[in-house]
Amino acid sequence: MPELPEVETIRAGAAKALLNQRITEVTAPHPRAVRHHEGGPTEFASRLRGRIVTEVARRGKFMWAVLDDDQALLVHLGMSGQLRIHHPGPTQPEPHVHQRVCLTLGDGTQVWFVDQRTFGYLRVTELAPTSDGLPAGWGTARALLPEPAVHIARDLLDEHVDLPALVRATRRRRTDIKRALLDQNLVSGVGNIYADEALWAARLHATRQTNALAPKRLTELYQAASAVLREALQAGGTSFDALYVDVAGNAGYFERSLNAYGRVGLPCLRCGSSMRREVVGARASYSCPRCQRRPAVRASV
DNA sequence: AAAGGGACCTGGCTGC
DNA sequence: TGCAGCCAGGTCCCTT
Numbered sequence A: 001m002p003e004l005p006e007v008e009t010i011r012a013g014a015a016k017a018l019l020n021q022r023i024t025e026v027t028a029p030h031p032r033a034v035r036h037h038e039g040g041p042t043e044f045a046s047r048l049r050g051r052i053v054t055e056v057a058r059r060g061k062f063m064w065a066v067l068d069d070d071q072a073l074l075v076h077l078g079m080s081g082q083l084r085i086h087h088p089g090p091t092q093p094e095p096h097v098h099q100r101v102c103l104t105l106g107d108g109t110q111v112w113f114v115d116q117r118t119f120g121y122l123r124v125t126e127l128a129p130t131s132d133g134l135p136a137g138w139g140t141a142r143a144l145l146p147e148p149a150v151h152i153a154r155d156l157l158d159e160h161v162d163l164p165a166l167v168r169a170t171r172r173r174r175t176d177i178k179r180a181l182l183d184q185n186l187v188s189g190v191g192n193i194y195a196d197e198a199l200w201a202a203r204l205h206a207t208r209q210t211n212a213l214a215p216k217r218l219t220e221l222y223q224a225a226s227a228v229l230r231e232a233l234q235a236g237g238t239s240f241d242a243l244y245v246d247v248a249g250n251a252g253y254f255e256r257s258l259n260a261y262g263r264v265g266l267p268c269l270r271c272g273s274s275m276r277r278e279v280v281g282a283r284a285s286y287s288c289p290r291c292q293r294r295p296a297v298r299a300s301v
Numbered sequence B: 001a002a003a004g005g006g007a008c009c010t011g012g013c014t015g016c
Numbered sequence C: 001t002g003c004a005g006c007c008a009g010g011t012c013c014c015t016t
Helices: A004-018 A040-048 A163-171 A177-182 A192-201 A215-234
Strands: A023-027 A053-059 A062-067 A071-076 A081-086 A099-105 A110-115 A121-129 A144-146 A276-280 A283-287
Touching (some): A004 A062, A004 A081, A004 A110, A004 A215, A040 A121, A177 A192, A177 A215, A192 A215, A192 A283
Antiparallel strands (some): A023 A099, A053 A062, A062 A071, A071 A121, A081 A110, A099 A110, A276 A283
16 A cells, blocks of 8 residues: 555654654564564564664655664555554543554553554564665665665665666666566655556556666656655645555545546546556556557567 | 566455 | 455565
8 A cells, every 4th residue: 555655654753753762562462463573473572662762764665663772663564554643641542453563652652553454564673784875765864774675775755866877777677667666676665556647747658668768768757756756745645545544544635636546537637538447567557548658569589 | 687476465345 | 135256555475
């Protein structure tokens, strides 16, 4: 579910609640949520208990809390994960059916990890140096990443992203441009919604081949993708249903700004043609048949 | 080595 | 009404 704008909205909300707070209690009633934590649920809890959060950072769709022992609590939301913050008050928060992990903080705040489809996870892990020696991403000044996220590329809103290098790396691939956009090792943060939005904005069909696109076209595509991510972040993300909400439970309102994703049969907002739905790389892809012409089929070698 | 396909889950919606 | 089948915002692992 959540792509960069949604994860960043949640990161910023979580940072407010977690920064400089001590984790006093940890419960993980659903062991699958900590399945990637090597020591299991009990060790997960004991690694966190008593630690103070010094930073809450993000790269692409991965976010993490840096702890005062120089370890990190890594959080990936998968398709349906949420973080929900409950400040202490006279009334107890209504329990959520899909509560998976609960952290209690020194001031009584509770942080719930809620996840319907259970593809998301939390784990405590070592930090490892970034490959370029530059700060790892949003929310941190340190050149350190959680070890399981070291293979994740910088995202398009990262001030240290190298756009010309990204364009060159993309042209060395031999695949559909949409698959490249979704490859978190090439560029991170883009998922199925914003990939379709970026391709619509750049007037490119999802199956255009990466190695056949001019550097200028790829630069335009990545600039379009950056703009879409930035606008969606300003709108608090895209909520189709209750699966994506911010840490207070509020929906984002970028859905009304979508130009492509989910608009099958509706008129293209540029030319009026009826939008189509196709499957590209096992993912639904929405595009305009006139603005985004399918490339000629290449003869097999 | 890189690229593609299937697996991993729960739940909501559609159509028979 | 019931239920089989399909679909969903992501990543990882295995095979080629």
